[in-house]
Amino acid sequence: MSAHGRQTGPVEADPVEKYIADLTAVLHGPARAKARMIEEIRDGLTETVAAHIHGGSTSTRAADDAVREFGTPEEVAPGCQRELTIAQARHTAWAVALTAPFLTACWYLTSSTASGQDGLMPRAAQLLATQLATVVGAIALLAAAALAVTGTLARRLPTPPRLPLAIAWAGTTAGVAMGVATLTLTVASLLATDWPLVALAGAFAAVSHAVVAPSARACRRCARLVRVL
Amino acid sequence: MRADRVRGHLDGLLMAVLEQGPLHGYAIITAVQQRSGGVLDLRTGTIYPALNKLERLGLLTSSWESVGERRRRSYRLTDAGRRSLAEERTAWREFTVAIGSVLNPGAEPRSAI
Numbered sequence: 001m002s003a004h005g006r007q008t009g010p011v012e013a014d015p016v017e018k019y020i021a022d023l024t025a026v027l028h029g030p031a032r033a034k035a036r037m038i039e040e041i042r043d044g045l046t047e048t049v050a051a052h053i054h055g056g057s058t059s060t061r062a063a064d065d066a067v068r069e070f071g072t073p074e075e076v077a078p079g080c081q082r083e084l085t086i087a088q089a090r091h092t093a094w095a096v097a098l099t100a101p102f103l104t105a106c107w108y109l110t111s112s113t114a115s116g117q118d119g120l121m122p123r124a125a126q127l128l129a130t131q132l133a134t135v136v137g138a139i140a141l142l143a144a145a146a147l148a149v150t151g152t153l154a155r156r157l158p159t160p161p162r163l164p165l166a167i168a169w170a171g172t173t174a175g176v177a178m179g180v181a182t183l184t185l186t187v188a189s190l191l192a193t194d195w196p197l198v199a200l201a202g203a204f205a206a207v208s209h210a211v212v213a214p215s216a217r218a219c220r221r222c223a224r225l226v227r228v229l
Numbered sequence: 230m231r232a233d234r235v236r237g238h239l240d241g242l243l244m245a246v247l248e249q250g251p252l253h254g255y256a257i258i259t260a261v262q263q264r265s266g267g268v269l270d271l272r273t274g275t276i277y278p279a280l281n282k283l284e285r286l287g288l289l290t291s292s293w294e295s296v297g298e299r300r301r302r303s304y305r306l307t308d309a310g311r312r313s314l315a316e317e318r319t320a321w322r323e324f325t326v327a328i329g330s331v332l333n334p335g336a337e338p339r340s341a342i
Contacts, residue, residue, distance in 0.1 A: 043301045047255035076274030083278040152287045
C-alpha cells in the first residue's frame, strides 16, 4: 500500500475487508442467507475496485472509492437486515409448519390409544397434551399463512412490517408448548403402562422444541434489529 | 439524482436491465448507470437486498457462476418477472402522463378516458 504513496501501518485494514467485517457484525439472520448476502456484497466491491483500477486508479484509491460508492454500512444494513429478517421469519415458520403436524398427530395417537387401553397415560397428561396440540396446530396454520404472505403472494400484498415479530412470538409460544409437552410426556412415560409409545412422543416433542425454540429466538432478535437499524 | 427518489422504482429498474439476459450484481448496477446516462447514481450496496427480495417473490432466479477463482451470482428474469415488468411500465406511463398533464397544462392534452 505504501507503494501508492499512502501512509499505512500494519494495523490498517483493507477498506473492503473492513467494510465487510462491519456489515457482517451488524447483520443477523439465517447463516446461509447471511453468508450468501455477504459473499455477493464482497464480490460487488471486488468488481467495483477492479473497474476503478482498470480506469487508472491506484488500488488504495480504488478500494476507498468502491466503499464510498457502495454506501456506508449504516445506509446499506437496514435493507439487508429487512431481507434477512424475512428469511429468518420464513425459517421459523417452516420449522413450526413442518414439526407441528407430526407432533400433533403423535399426541392425538397417544391420547386415542390411551382412551382405548385403560391406564396407558394419566388423564391429566392426556388433557394437557390435547390442549398443547391445539395451540401448536393453530400456530402451524399461522406459520403456513406467513409463508404464503412472504412468498409469491407478496407480489400483490405488501408484507405487514410486524409480521416477523408476530412469527417470532408465535414460534416462541410453539417452542414453549413443545417444551412443556416434552416434560409432560416424559413424566407420563414413567407412569404409563405402555411407556415406549409415550416416550417416543416425548422424544419427538423434544426434537421439535430443539428445532423451533432457537429459530424463534433468532427471529425475535432479527425483528428487533429491523426496528433499531 | 438522489437515491431516495429512485427507491420506489428500484425493482422496475433492476428487472428492466435483466430483460435482455442474465447479469451479475455489478453488471446490473453498471447497466442502470449506463442506461440512465449516469443520472441514476444508485448506492451500489442497496441493490443486493432488492435482488434478494425479487428472487424471494419469484420474479428473478439466480445461480452461482465461476469466474476464475471467484464465484459470483447471476440473476435472470422469470416469466412472472416479465409480466411484473410489463405492469410496472404501464403504471409508469400512466403516472408520467398524469404528472405531465398537471405540470404542463398547456402541453398536449391527455386523451379522454
